[in-house]
Amino acid sequence: SKATVSVLNCSFDPRATSDRTKMTDAAVVSTEPVPDQAPANDDKTVEQTIPKYVAVVFGLMQFLMLLFFGLFVEYSDDLAVVNETVKDFELSRLYPFFQDVHVMVFIGFGFLMTFAHRYSMSAVGFNFLVAAQMLQWTILSNGFWHRAFKGHGAFDKKIAMTVADLVTADFGAATVLISMGAMLGKVGPVQLLLMGFFEILLYSINESIGVIEYQAVDMGGSMYVHMFGAFFGVACSSMYMPASRVAELDAKKKLGATRTTDTFAMIGTLFLWMFWPSFNGALA
Numbered sequence: 001s002k003a004t005v006s007v008l009n010c011s012f013d014p015r016a017t018s019d020r021t022k023m024t025d026a027a028v029v030s031t032e033p034v035p036d037q038a039p040a041n042d043d044k045t046v047e048q049t050i051p052k053y054v055a056v057v058f059g060l061m062q063f064l065m066l067l068f069f070g071l072f073v074e075y076s077d078d079l080a081v082v083n084e085t086v087k088d089f090e091l092s093r094l095y096p097f098f099q100d101v102h103v104m105v106f107i108g109f110g111f112l113m114t115f116a117h118r119y120s121m122s123a124v125g126f127n128f129l130v131a132a133q134m135l136q137w138t139i140l141s142n143g144f145w146h147r148a149f150k151g152h153g154a155f156d157k158k159i160a161m162t163v164a165d166l167v168t169a170d171f172g173a174a175t176v177l178i179s180m181g182a183m184l185g186k187v188g189p190v191q192l193l194l195m196g197f198f199e200i201l202l203y204s205i206n207e208s209i210g211v212i213e214y215q216a217v218d219m220g221g222s223m224y225v226h227m228f229g230a231f232f233g234v235a236c237s238s239m240y241m242p243a244s245r246v247a248e249l250d251a252k253k254k255l256g257a258t259r260t261t262d263t264f265a266m267i268g269t270l271f272l273w274m275f276w277p278s279f280n281g282a283l284a
Helices: 002-009 016-033 050-073 090-116 120-152 163-183 190-212 222-240 242-249 259-274 274-283
Strands: 073-075 158-162
Touching: 016 222, 050 073, 050 120, 050 163, 050 190, 073 120, 073 242, 090 120, 090 259, 090 274, 120 190, 120 259, 163 190, 163 222, 190 222, 259 274
Parallel strands: 073 158
Antiparallel strands: none
């Protein structure tokens, strides 16, 4: 037919096709939003390095922890080995719970803190540093205040560390990490370390009053861990940066989430959810 002949006789210009393809691609790029794009007005992000004094402060803190553990802490007699077997079955019973709670502290809370797109990577690192220090500090603080409230020559011997103390140390670290969620993006690692140092002191006093004086049972840590950490974090956040200053700094854009940060935060949430029964039943 004439229509067929006209189509077959038409000339093919590859340059025209290339130009049309470029225009189409440009249109697609300009119209399709990038799902992982950070919020607007975020072009001033500058790569920064952590000051050297941070390593000095954390190194000094770790040296003090080693010194205090050497002077005031020893293994409990329940963990003594007799005929190549452990006397107390608490080790084999509690250690799996300790592992689960440990995963919650370092992986669950660590990835949960990645919700803010500008502080996601630093949040994971700060979580690791602060949790490692607070685990050790909780053992010392709990051991001191428990003996202080019990009295009757409680300071005659060293703190006898058991597997249960490792679990309660994770509880103390979780308390600080809950407060860290309210301070994320406002403070650095040294400020978080100082906050955790004083928070664990108050946490141990509060827990000693509830457990020793009032005999209050709180297996899931609703009062001693979650509520205490939440209120402590909100109080520190409101004192450090009032609401008026938050509005001036436009913190909503800096703390906004992306698809990637939400995905990692969901991973942390899943780890917390999966091991939550161990958190509840570790010391039951």
